[in-house]
Amino acid sequence: MDLLEKIKISAKKHSKRIVLPESLEERTLKAADILIGENIAQIILIGEPSDIEKEAKNLGLANISDAEIVNPANHPQKEKYIDMMVEIRKKKGLTRDEAAKLIEDPLYLATLMIKAGDADGEVAGAMNATGDVLRPAFQYVKTMPGISVVSGAFIMILKNGEYGEDGMLVFADCAVHPDPDEKELAEIAVATAGTAKAIAGFDPRVAMLSFSTKGSAKHALVDKVANATRIAKEMAPELKIDGELQADAAIVEKVGRSKAPGSDIAGKANVLIFPNLESGNIAYKLVQRLAGAEAIGPVLQGMAAPINDLSRGCSVSDIVNLVAITANQAAGS
Numbered sequence: 001m002d003l004l005e006k007i008k009i010s011a012k013k014h015s016k017r018i019v020l021p022e023s024l025e026e027r028t029l030k031a032a033d034i035l036i037g038e039n040i041a042q043i044i045l046i047g048e049p050s051d052i053e054k055e056a057k058n059l060g061l062a063n064i065s066d067a068e069i070v071n072p073a074n075h076p077q078k079e080k081y082i083d084m085m086v087e088i089r090k091k092k093g094l095t096r097d098e099a100a101k102l103i104e105d106p107l108y109l110a111t112l113m114i115k116a117g118d119a120d121g122e123v124a125g126a127m128n129a130t131g132d133v134l135r136p137a138f139q140y141v142k143t144m145p146g147i148s149v150v151s152g153a154f155i156m157i158l159k160n161g162e163y164g165e166d167g168m169l170v171f172a173d174c175a176v177h178p179d180p181d182e183k184e185l186a187e188i189a190v191a192t193a194g195t196a197k198a199i200a201g202f203d204p205r206v207a208m209l210s211f212s213t214k215g216s217a218k219h220a221l222v223d224k225v226a227n228a229t230r231i232a233k234e235m236a237p238e239l240k241i242d243g244e245l246q247a248d249a250a251i252v253e254k255v256g257r258s259k260a261p262g263s264d265i266a267g268k269a270n271v272l273i274f275p276n277l278e279s280g281n282i283a284y285k286l287v288q289r290l291a292g293a294e295a296i297g298p299v300l301q302g303m304a305a306p307i308n309d310l311s312r313g314c315s316v317s318d319i320v321n322l323v324a325i326t327a328n329q330a331a332g333s
């Protein structure tokens, strides 16, 4: 059974409440219909109920009648959510009037529902840019304890089973934080190990990537990765992690043995942590295109509750898959 099938079966067991704020977007509505029909998650849609029902009817989507539809114009918890917003953003000077306007934006309402415990997770981004999806999440849901930075991982499934975990690797950060410092890079490594275990389902062996292996080059950028490795070990002493390693030393056994003798990660890594977003984003796209790998994600990690961002070019099945992943994150599995 492939990984996505396993993720869907696991999501069905947990029956989490996932909010889809872009409810009138055609692919989202079609995905909601499938998710409800296959019992992958309980679906909450945000919008004017009569508009959503009309659009569902036009598209012939019979299962949408089983979704919970939340109307931002007259949500019964609106005043409670506004109070929460003003309290959370009081240091930033957010006024009640400003909060009352923001809560009518489905992307803000979705995050407040999660913060209040009225939903377990969110998937959006089919029609909104990354920043617009993430900003409300950063501001109100915030990061999980011990983590200050949200990042994005991709599960890469290679055609060649020789590398990683039988051809599966997790790459991060490929999606969110442009220029992490050494502590943030350590946090990204720890969070990504968690994603590898919870979503990809394997025991992580983490390589902190650089253009140097174990001091072969001297540069401040090399020091950053070596220091991040040390900090990650302090944060999670049980974590199997090593660095700094070049990519070949990380994934090719023979090269690992010769460049980093004695390392129990070199040559066997199944989680690759890139030194910044430029390298991570470029690497996952090149592996996807040049090696024909399947890239599942980005799976956002480090947030206090699961909120995931779609690409605006996503397909209906991308949305179904990301909701299943989000439901698994919400279940903590």
Ligand code: ACO
Pocket: 130, 131, 132, 134, 135, 138, 139, 143, 148, 149, 150, 151, 174, 175, 176, 177, 178, 281, 298
């Ligand atoms: N983790 C946690 N909190 C964060 C993060 C983060 N990575 N980044 C910003 N924040 C917080 C800030 O602390 C701030 O909080 P505050 O308002 O309480 O002080 C809030 O979020 C807003 O911060 P800004 O710096 O104003 O963030 P902005 O909204 O400008 O940018 C964004 C955030 C959009 C994620 C930005 O970092 C970005 O554009 N990243 C790149 C995204 C991207 O383009 N990725 C590549 C494409 S995705 C793909 O190819 C799969």
